[in-house]
Amino acid sequence: MKKIALLLLTAALSTSALAAPETYVIDGSHTFPRFEYSHFGYSNQVSRFDKTSGQIxxxxxxxxxxxDVVIDTTSVNTGFPVFNEHLQAEDFFDTKKFPTITYKSSKLNFAGDKLASVDGTLTIKGIAKPVRLDxxxxxxxxxxxxxxxxxxANAIAKIKRSEFNNGKYAPYVGDEVTLTIAVEAVKQ
Structure with a gap:
């Protein structure tokens, strides 16, 4: 009887050890949030942020x-330095007042063993809204x-930039923005 109890205790401890949370630090050299929007209906423009940090x-x-993800808004990269400065101005990201965009979540949704979506809060220019990343x-x-x-992981979401006080020139420059985030993180 003691052997069975010891075996069950050992199995329980082994299972709980396998279920321990693991912390991963975002690899900023392989994590690039991108945003895409319609430019006067002529084309879809794609830009990115070059500096991202945080942990999963x-x-x-x-x-x-x-x-817990932090995006440095001063790292916006359109491929054109003058336009980068334009997007950093008060009408858009206002990077002097709001140097970061954050995404925080404690709700990961799985389909079987695969991560399917994340429900969290996206904060841009001090405005926080719930956003699901698929x-x-x-x-x-x-x-x-x-x-x-x-x-x-690769994640995608659609937001309206006007909901984050970032709607200048809408609707001519599209209000709907597709966020695509390629993220890699390394275990601590």
């Missing part, structure tokens, strides 16, 4: 976790170069 806590066994790909494995566990 993930418990794959329990299917829970959290995200996950189009998600993969964790040992990183072949860093020799540490790492996870990566």
């Amino acid at each position: 806590v993930l418990d794959r066994a329990a299917k829970t976790g959290s995200l 996950i189009t790909s998600f993969h964790c494995m040992p990183h072949p170069v860093l020799k540490k566990d790492a996870c990566g």
Whole structure:
């Protein structure tokens, strides 16, 4: 009887050890949030932010976790320095007053073993709104170069920029913006 109890206790402790949350630090050299919008109906313009930081806590066994992402708005990159400055001005990102965009979440939604979406709060120019990120790909494995566990994902969402006090020239310059975030993070 003691052997069975000891075996059950050992199994329970092993299972709880497997379900421990893991913390991943966002790899800023492989994480680039992009935004796309219609430019007067002529074309869709795509730009990105070059500096992103934060962490992801993930418990794959329990299917829970959290995200805390910070995007440096001064790192906006349109491919044209003069336009970068235009987007950093008060009419758009107003980077002097609001140097960051944040996304925080404690609700990860799984479909089986795969992360399917994340519900969180996006804050732009001090305005916080609920935003769901749909996950189009998600993969964790040992990183072949860093020799540490790492996870990566692609996420997508649509927002209205006017809801974040960023609607100058709408509707001529599209109000709807598609956010696409490629993120990679390395286990601490």
